[in-house]
Amino acid sequence: MPEITMVGALNAALRDALDEDPRVLVFGEDVGELGGVFRVTQGLQAAFGRDRVFDTPISESGIAGMCVGLAMAGWRPVAEMQFDGFSYPALDQVISHVAKYRERTRGRVGMPVTIRIPSFGGIRGKEHHGESPETYYVHTAGLKVVAPADPLDAYRLLRLAIADPDPVIVLEPKSRYWSKAEGELTTEGPGIGRARVLRDGSACALISYGAMVARCLEAAEALEAEGVPCAVVDLRSLSPLDVATLGEVVRSTGRAVVVHEAPLTLGLGAEVVARVVEEAFDHLEAPIRRVTGWDVPYPPASLEQVYLPSVERIARAVREVVAY
Amino acid sequence: MPEITMVGALNAALRDALDEDPRVLVFGEDVGELGGVFRVTQGLQAAFGRDRVFDTPISESGIAGMCVGLAMAGWRPVAEMQFDGFSYPALDQVISHVAKYRERTRGRVGMPVTIRIPSFGGIRGKEHHGESPETYYVHTAGLKVVAPADPLDAYRLLRLAIADPDPVIVLEPKSRYWSKAEGELTTEGPGIGRARVLRDGSACALISYGAMVARCLEAAEALEAEGVPCAVVDLRSLSPLDVATLGEVVRSTGRAVVVHEAPLTLGLGAEVVARVVEEAFDHLEAPIRRVTGWDVPYPPASLEQVYLPSVERIARAVREVVAY
């Protein structure tokens, strides 16, 4: 089986979705001829034509708003926001309409809308190119939010998002776009709403998603060598959260560290802590630590590693929690 | 001393700010001749003229964006978003610019911007008129966010917001606009960043803000009668959070219930739980409960009391926590 990058897997997911369902449309800024600034849509316009894969003017609010109308007309829109920081002009349409339309129409008008957003930092990008927007979406009732950590899961989650009858925000970790994996591209396996335990370990649970999963695995490796075996949980589905798995894992470890790139305050880690406290209070042997971005705007390239959770920061937090 | 409503107190705060600082400007939709749909700006245009108090077209993004330019030109803009649900078109300007401008300019260009947003539910409003947008703002690094619970603190917080060198989002609880208080209007007292303990009690801490503070006080009253004395903390400053006070109170009660109108998931309660766990883990005798709005769009008028935390729901949570 050949290796595939995350970009390749996402491209395959779009291709297969376009192929299998004639109602799927793919559009956004530069997704056509260019194939997207990250090449995720490469070749799709040539394969499926300009009616099904097309460029839009730079109008993020319009892109999200058109999704609403297209969904009403029976289409299954898959829109790309070019970067995390440029998804914000669409927030009003997403919060006020995409998320609420099914509810508002008592279920008569569904919103099978997928919005893909290349997200998070770590690529030495300029300001507005390293944002972690998940909180804005996770807090918004009516949306589902997923963030894959590896190519195979990226394929699965994007396919599931497109097939979902409800709106799904897909946060693609840019810094992992060129990471590779080997295996079958399939929609089988854990669905939206399910976390994955990537590694077992009794000392502490590392809970993360997106690009930070790789750093958690690295930290777990290092900690294992120190005699501190850590479980690693990839949340995948940021909304709905897999509360059952979280509870189960932390009830067994008694200790947890949550890791994400977003700023600390009201980053997803806050919700994870709250849920873990609700699910596993009697089993907790130490406060849950959050290793996250700081409460600052995402910094410029030469300072981004000061901001991003490092393997060392993760490991230190685990050591502290274990020593508590 | 005469009684004053929250609307009256906010009006007085704007009037005093306009009076004391000639660089203060007040603008927004219908704030001029009409005096705002809630009358918060009533009489200000007549008193200070059309240059300092003026109507804008319906352009929330433009309103927030103009704040940036006006601040650069040395003004101190105080903008009104007409309702919580109509503040979303301005999110891009607020997140990408208002919050980041000082950072981006290495402190050379400050953003002494105040954005007032009549917020939260409980007034039998239509959809988009009962939103609790605090998470979007609290998670955004570079902003301060306050939410007063009573008229005197509304005066204080709005004055402090306007005087603050950094951008402050003021979430005004609509359902308390016509609540009354007696006392001196003053900026003395707790600043932005400080919570207030409104009531002492050893059994459990009720932590809330905005309109829910009144319900917490009511619940505390009822619980006191049952022999369950509760402390009530009014956060006031949602960002920065007064972590020290939170820790102190919960270290003494060992139990806490957080109450807010916003949906549960990544509502401010999640952050409060996470902080309390960090600050008071060894003192916790029960999991912290969150009594909040559900993870659904704000419901129509005839169902809003199904959604809003009721005194009964709050009291029940306290009883459960105390019985844990």
Added chain:
Amino acid sequence: MSAPETTDDGFPTLRCLAPDGTPVGDVEVGLDEEGLRALLRWMILARRLDRECMALQRQGELTVYPPFEGQEAAQVGSAAALGPRDMVFPSFRELAAAIVRGVDAVEYLQYHRGTWHGGPYDPLATGFAPICVPVATQLVHAVGWALGAKLDGSDACALAYFGDGAASEGDFHEAANLAAVFRAPVILFCQNNGWAISVPSRAQFAAPIAARAPGYGMPGVRVDGNDVLAVYRATRQAVERARAGDGPSLIEALTYRIGPHTTADDPTRYRDEAEVERWRALDPIVRYRRFLEAVGVADAGFAAACEAEAEAWVGTVRAELVALGAPPASEVFDHVFAEPPATLRRQREEALGGA
């Protein structure tokens, strides 16, 4: 009688009937006599219902209500120009258009009764999208729907209503530009009723809204919004254009909101009664009725019959409406997702017990 003052800017305004009902332009708009009478009937029904709603609100049977009195011609004339497979994207004041589309008034009014959100009726079956409160946001929905219809090879079109106030929003621009670029079969229909709550048109923009159309590469027409024939004609033309694949159009209908912004508003705080009186004299129903009677398409008996029908109808509407109970609490949870996730199921249980 002089033309409304807002038209004193040199920009042409399409008109078929003078305010007194005399033809001043081509009155052959392509409707047969029955069609012509239908316009009057709808306007009469709509006005009667609008007034009933004001009363219902005063009596506590509706929460807040935004009346459209004065705008009947703008709404009826435009909605009547559409076919059954077309889709209307309303703002929040388009009850008259909803009636023309066949939306059930009681279902619609659940919105204002506070028992449900934007689309208590079936938007797809009625061709009338949910009531949309965040102004101008519906315009991009309409463009998306129209693009979808075009991709389906259908000749259906979308018509989106918006106000003069909404025209200042970014979404207006994105919708107009996207429509033009994609040649989407959509009609952007502005009811310029002179006011956005308390803010008059002149404080909202510095040129006629219709004058924006050339900047997008689409036709822009300004029409006397109190002249139902002119509105019908302009809309019909735009519809034909859309069906022919020639893309979007912008229509600005000059009209006036006779009543308050909503029942929560007190317009005496910001506008002169004299202005209201001037517009009252331009009443769209009186004008059209005079025309129909003058040309012999309807007699006084027809209007009387319509009024009687309206009376009976609003009686039924009222009766059904006040009989409506609150929806079950479960409604709060049951329409958020096609399949509620475990976390939401748990909340539902906490809220409702086993219900």
Added chain:
Amino acid sequence: MSAPETTDDGFPTLRCLAPDGTPVGDVEVGLDEEGLRALLRWMILARRLDRECMALQRQGELTVYPPFEGQEAAQVGSAAALGPRDMVFPSFRELAAAIVRGVDAVEYLQYHRGTWHGGPYDPLATGFAPICVPVATQLVHAVGWALGAKLDGSDACALAYFGDGAASEGDFHEAANLAAVFRAPVILFCQNNGWAISVPSRAQFAAPIAARAPGYGMPGVRVDGNDVLAVYRATRQAVERARAGDGPSLIEALTYRIGPHTTADDPTRYRDEAEVERWRALDPIVRYRRFLEAVGVADAGFAAACEAEAEAWVGTVRAELVALGAPPASEVFDHVFAEPPATLRRQREEALGGA
């Protein structure tokens, strides 16, 4: 030589010089000989620096760089028409304009070196707002600033740059409309360089951008953006209008991005080399230099001297730039608030230790 094809739409394009430098319009733009020469000097300096930046990026000294080659006249001509108290609101490709404003190139380039954000230079001292990446967002900032200047009774004005791509954003519309309503002294200056990354103008809008101006009630001018005199003249006029209290203007400068969108872009994926060649032949520097030499305002020695100056200058810029170290880690925390709150101070400590 034929005019750029994008102008074949009947909309007039202001031009002073033909592509070969021959005057085709009034070339008296109100500049003395020194002023005329300064335009050439700035263009030469700018181009040389732009090319150096491309090299610096290839050598790993800059992260990503957006070149402006081909757009020198559009930027220099417009920026030169401003006074020292005016304020420029750039997008992200306006290094040439920054140079004219006196922004220090090394400070500016810290942005592209990845050592700091949008405004590494002092925006207020230079009259040049921070680099602004979210397209069109800067336009409303400019309107706010201009309104502020007007309220101060100053005759200063703001000039905001934006691209053809940015013109599709809602913020463009809100800015234009707000500017018109408030009669704000602001110039909305569009560099229509034919492309928004890979999307050509024709897929972005269906009418000239300048044609949008009447819809807002402001003058709109389209100008040959490779003709520095025409750009200067159009901007000058707009500036005078603004200073006189007559409000905003919209200028669309037709130009072309000769290079890639940024150094991360490969334009051969979406456009023909032939198109690039056609525009290369319309080089703004060659055109203007021919004119100056023909009318005897500058001789060949002048251009040579400018080139020598540019060479030496970019050498210094390069040396200073590559000598720049990474900023201290504390920078991540120290500019978020005027006074860091306790929660942030604690994070700072956690990140930096006692530092």
